[in-house]
Amino acid sequence: MDRIAVFPGSFDPITRGHESIIRRALPLFDKMIVAIGENGEKRSFFPLERRLEWLHQIFGREPGIIIATYTGMTIDFCRRENAGFILRGLRTSADFEFERSIGQMNKLMHPDIETVFFLCAPEYASVSSSIVRDIIKNGGDVGQFVPDGITI
Ligand code: ADP
Numbered sequence: 001m002d003r004i005a006v007f008p009g010s011f012d013p014i015t016r017g018h019e020s021i022i023r024r025a026l027p028l029f030d031k032m033i034v035a036i037g038e039n040g041e042k043r044s045f046f047p048l049e050r051r052l053e054w055l056h057q058i059f060g061r062e063p064g065i066i067i068a069t070y071t072g073m074t075i076d077f078c079r080r081e082n083a084g085f086i087l088r089g090l091r092t093s094a095d096f097e098f099e100r101s102i103g104q105m106n107k108l109m110h111p112d113i114e115t116v117f118f119l120c121a122p123e124y125a126s127v128s129s130s131i132v133r134d135i136i137k138n139g140g141d142v143g144q145f146v147p148d149g150i151t152i
Helices: 016-028 048-059 074-080 093-109 129-137
Strands: 004-009 031-038 065-071 085-090 114-119
Touching (some): 004 074, 016 031, 016 085, 031 048
Parallel strands (some): 031 065, 085 114
């Protein structure tokens, strides 16, 4: 059976931190679905089309990576896609606490799906989409925080 992982996120915008986790984890899986979760309650800064376009620019020619969007629970999306793994990145203990409850509740609901955590690379430990957004709102240059080859 293929090892299929979902890397869910808002990617609002995608950062070098996200890109690094995806590339480091890719060899573990036969297929990775990088998926933008559309959550009705959480309004994004960048429109979905823009966020999708960046993912296609960065990973579109990468064998083994599929770009997708979904609504509803990540775990249900995994079931629909036959994915056995959810990939998440950890930067801080706050990330860990947040991810722990979601991961454990997911485990109770769907014991067959495993959440896999990757420790953030040290150089990206402070990189977050929310701070990148703040820099953009204030007219700063975010080139060093977002993947090469995309224009924000
Ligand atoms: P969400 O809204 O689901 O938290 P994000 O797009 O903010 O979506 O993040 C998606 C995943 O990427 C999460 O697991 C998050 O912890 C991880 N992540 C975010 N920034 C970084 C980073 N700098 N390094 C490693 N992982 C990161």
